[in-house]
Amino acid sequence: MMPVTKPLLEIKGLTTQFFIQEGTVTALDKVDLTIYENESVGIVGETGCGKSMTAFSILRLVPHPGKITAGSIKFKGTELTALTADQMRGVRGQRISMIFQDAATALDPVFTVGYQLGEVISLHQNIYDKAALDKKSEDMLKLVKIAAPASVLKQYPHELSGGMKQRVMIAIALSCSPSLLIADEPTTALDVTIQAQILNLLKDLVRTTGSSMMLITHNLGVVAEVCDRICVMYAGRIVEDAETFELFANPKHPYTSGLLSAFPKLGERKEELTVIRGTVPDLMRLAPGCAFVDRCDKAMAVCRKERPNRVEVAPGHYVSCHLWTGGETSD
Amino acid sequence: MIGVRKGLNDKLISWKMAGGVKQSAADMIERGARNKMVVIGFTIIVFMVLTAVLAPVLPIADPTEQNLNEDELLQPPSSENWFGTDELGRDVFSRVLWGARVSLLVATLAVLVSMVIGIVLGLTAGYFGGKVDYFISGTIDLFWTFPPFLLALAFAAGLGAGLYNVILAISISYWAGFARLMRGQALSMRERQFVEASRALGAGHLRMMFVHVLPNCIAPLIVWASIGVADAITIESSLSFLGVGTKPPTPSWGWMLQSGMLYLDGASWVSTFPGIAMVFTILGFNLLGDGLRDVLDPRMKGLRR
DSSP states (O other): OOOOOOEEEEEEEEEEEEEETTEEEEEEEEEEEEEETTOEEEEEOOTTSSHHHHHHHHTTOOOTTEEEEEEEEEETTEEGGGSOHHHHHHHBTTTEEEEOSOHHHHSOTTSOHHHHHHHHHHHHHOOOOHHHHHHHHHHHHHHTTOSSHHHHHTSOGGGSOHHHHHHHHHHHHHTTOOSEEEEESTTTTSOHHHHHHHHHHHHHHHHHHTOEEEEEESOHHHHHHHOSEEEEEETTEEEEEEEHHHHHHSOOSHHHHHHHHHSOOTTOOOSSOOOOOSOOOOTTSOOSSOTTGGGOTTOOHHHHHSOOOEEEEETTEEEEOTTSSOTTTOO | OHHHHHHHHHHHHHHHHTTTTOOOHHHHHHHHHHOHHHHHHHHHHHHHHHHHHHTTTSSOOOTTOOOOOGGGTTOOOOSSSTTOBOTTSOBHHHHHHHHHHHHHHHHHHHHHHHHHHHHHHHHHHHHHOHHHHHHHHHHHHHHHHSOHHHHHHHHHHHHOSSHHHHHHHHHHHHHHHHHHHHHHHHHHHTTSHHHHHHHHTTOOHHHIIIIIIHHHTHHHHHHHHHHHHHHHHHHHHHHHHTTSSSOTTSOOHHHHHHHHHTTTTTOTHHHHHHHHHHHHHHHHHHHHHHHHHHHHOGGGTTTOO
16 A cells, blocks of 8 residues: 655654653653654644654754653664764754744744745755855745745745745745654644645645655644544553554544544534543653553553553554453453 | 723734734834934934044144133133133033043943943853853842942952043943843743744754844844943043043043033033033933834834824
8 A cells, every 4th residue: 555665764662751840751651653755644642742742852852851761763774862962953954854833933033034044055055155045945935835936035924924934934944855844733823724725735745855744733634634644642652553544444542532533523413522531641640551541431450550562453553552452451 | 091992902903913023124214213212312323423533623623732821721612612611721612522532432332342241141141041041140140239330430440540441341340231131032032933943943052042042132232232322421421530531631521520620610611511412412322222112112113102
């Protein structure tokens, strides 16, 4: 079904913790994630489950007092956690790029669009000639389908609409043809019609430039539209990882099924939306078992004692749940 | 009341539609030109700067030339000596003009030096935070504890009189204000997403500090600098007045005030005219600073005048 390609990014056992006065917060707990070349992977989960932290960990931008405490991040065979700060700077923006949630705040208000595009290009490609930079910047704006790119180059961010700003952000992120584009909720700040345009744009660009994309969102509709594969995160762990169609058709983890049934469907009349009962556990005091156990309808005795291993329930469909870890754990 | 509230709301909305926080340079100049305080302050400053720059080529008397004839000493203003003459028969008008040179030079250089020190230290402290901030902030607070004038007086007395020593003394006592302002600005600015974004796109610390944080903090610094020049003129004159500023016979307003004090009774013009020039200049810089604060502060846009 999917062409066999090389893995671009291989994350194994990634653990990121925050050391605060009250204790240690485990934001990412042994995350395993592989992104292949020319693939779009969606990371889905609720607020605070570690979606954005995964992105920041990959770029080694975990804010203080957080630290990557274990695990490996291999990018094209290079171990990112072992790079020096200088080498890491060369990776950011050039090989792995990131788009932020709110382009209005992610663009520097005192510089023109042209300056900000040119800055990244000259930073990584050592082009300092003004005309060449402008030419390249203009091409990038054309790529993200901005009409009249030459005049937009001279404009300040506040003169652009929300959708335009996000397009500019995408142009900046793609200007050095990165192999991996991380989009952290790129459409949250936009209205629905613009959302669709931006998503289609991202989809097209990823396809035409041959890069991979990691799309972080809490919107299942968004991932369904764009991504080849979806990883569901819960409390800093990846609980299910499957191809988009497979995940929507056969969700295996109770949390995933909960999420899907909570998603209202068009044309369905419902007085109240289905919810998952309970709340997210405190990341500072995680019990040894499965993190979802307190909210799970199918919880068993073993779920409280042991953390479930990741098992492949179908080709390319991984789930971390005791329901599927084998006969010996269920009763 | 309701009418007023509605008008205010409309203006707020139009401000938001105009793009909110950031304005283009042309827009800013246009709004500056509409602000009376800015226009008056700027005019005064341009006038003073012109006199200071042109003093050597203007057809006026030599400010240091003494004329010890009995009938030339302490003469009241006349068509020949517009501001009269002082106790050594020197032309007060010419000395006031030359005094502008010294005052403006000292004040501008002192503010520039303290601004550079303040920006570098404040930016470093605010941007990096943590131990660096702790150390620099401690130093800032130490200097901030003393009134700038007292500190300048102590340093000027220690360094001895002279133009460059005065500049140094004022800079040492004045940088803490800039540093504090800059630190606070940097502290809030470094949390902004565009700084994070530029980091995610591969920018280093220096680039983020000076290319992304600093330009976004520049507006309050300009205001502070403008008012700072006025302060520095006062400090310089006070130091000269107390005899630890510029050395005579360099014409300085403070020194002139002091020497004229003895003759206030019969020949008030000796200290009155330098005093007026000083007040006028300081007023100019204060007006400009106040006006700029309004112009550069987006919340004020369209709400006043």
